[in-house]
Amino acid sequence: MIKVSINEMDKIEHLFRNMHDTLILSCLQGHMGDAWTDNMENPRLAIIQGGDFLFIAGDETAEQVETMIAQILDVTGLKRGFVIPEKKSLGDIVVKVYGEDCKIISRYAIKKKQDEFDFVKLQAMIDKLPQGYTLRPIEGEWYDEVIKEGWSEDFVSNFESKEDYERRGIGRIITHDGKVISGASSYTRYNEGIEIEISTKEEYRRQGFARIAGAALILACRQRGLYPSWDAANMMSVQLAEKLGYEFDKPYDTYMIRKQ
Numbered sequence: 001m002i003k004v005s006i007n008e009m010d011k012i013e014h015l016f017r018n019m020h021d022t023l024i025l026s027c028l029q030g031h032m033g034d035a036w037t038d039n040m041e042n043p044r045l046a047i048i049q050g051g052d053f054l055f056i057a058g059d060e061t062a063e064q065v066e067t068m069i070a071q072i073l074d075v076t077g078l079k080r081g082f083v084i085p086e087k088k089s090l091g092d093i094v095v096k097v098y099g100e101d102c103k104i105i106s107r108y109a110i111k112k113k114q115d116e117f118d119f120v121k122l123q124a125m126i127d128k129l130p131q132g133y134t135l136r137p138i139e140g141e142w143y144d145e146v147i148k149e150g151w152s153e154d155f156v157s158n159f160e161s162k163e164d165y166e167r168r169g170i171g172r173i174i175t176h177d178g179k180v181i182s183g184a185s186s187y188t189r190y191n192e193g194i195e196i197e198i199s200t201k202e203e204y205r206r207q208g209f210a211r212i213a214g215a216a217l218i219l220a221c222r223q224r225g226l227y228p229s230w231d232a233a234n235m236m237s238v239q240l241a242e243k244l245g246y247e248f249d250k251p252y253d254t255y256m257i258r259k260q
Contacts, residue, residue: 001068001075004035004046012037012046015057019086022229023050025190031168032158032188036075038064049076050188051158057086060093069097073259082107083255094255103256108232109249110241117222117245122215125244129174129212137220138171138185145180146173154197155185170194170224172216174209182209184217193227198240214244 004012009028012035016024027033033050037043038058045058045065054072059065073081084107085091095102129135138146138155143162146152155173159165171185181204186194196217200210221228230246232238238248 001036001038001064001071002040003075004037004040006030008040009035011040012043015043015046016048016055016086019055019057019084021050021053021055021084021231022190022193022195023053023188024048024055025192026050026188026195029191031190034076036068036072038062038068047072049078049081051154052078052080052082054078054081054083055086056083056090056094058090060087060089065090065093066097069094073257078259080256080258083257084252085255088253091253091255094257098255098257101258105254105256106251107254108235108238108251110230110232110238111247111249112227112229113246117218119219119222122219122244125215126212126219128208132176133181133209134175135212135216136173136175138169138173138183139166142173142175142180146171146183146185149180149201151199151201152180152183154187154199155183158188170217170220170226172213172220174213176204182213184210184213193229194221195229195231198237210240211243214240218244 013028027035027048035048037046044062048055083094143156146155155171156165159169168189169186173180173183182200184196184198187197188195198210198214218228230241
């Protein structure tokens with residue numbers, strides 16, 4: 001199992017030609033994430049990590065396939081990972097290797113918009129922010145606030161530091177009484193855009209704050225010429241995406257693996 005350096009990503013790029021997740025692009029383009037392969041000269045299998053997500057592509061008959069899959073949590077340092085295989089045959093090997101420590105769950109793909117977002121509609125959503133709440137960018141002290149809370153840390157956790165996030169990341173949060181209560185941010189970054197991470201503190205959910213934060217982030221991204229990509233963990237996320245102007249594509253299997 002060989003780690004792929006940034007300047008050698010082109011050697012495994014062809015293995016992921018049928019996968020279009022932006023977290024894969026983030027790694028292949030050298031922004032963030034790590035990759036491993038079975039052979040640098042003639043790669044038959046590769047794994048890309050982006051945050052908690054692990055993308056596996058290539059030949060399921062490769063000699064090291066079970067070994068690489070078995071080692072992936074150790075080499076990434078993850079206690080739990082979400083495996084997205086290029087094809088079901090690779091997913092079947094994940095199930096074989098992890099047994100009871102693997103659970104198949106559904107995630108939901110959102111189509112990449114071919115037209116522009118409705119900026120008037122998005123601004124109207126933002127204008128509904130209740131009095132006493134403030135919409136602001138993630139920067140300075142607010143970076144420190146979001147990274148220390150479990151529900152919001154993934155707004156910034158894939159960036160190397162506060163300085164790195166302020167240079168390459170983009171996010172919008174809603175604050176109330178000096179506390180962050182909701183937000184939307186760049187989970188990862190790739191050349192053309194970001195992958196959205198959106199969350200609300202539990203006691204403030206179902207009050208429209210995620211919709212407002214999401215609308216603000218989309219507008220901020222488009223002003224910078226970035227595409228805000230969305231992939232949904234559940235149907236509530238799909239419904240939120242649709243309200244913001246996206247279109248649902250399809251469900252797909254994800255293999256949640258964990259260490260004992």
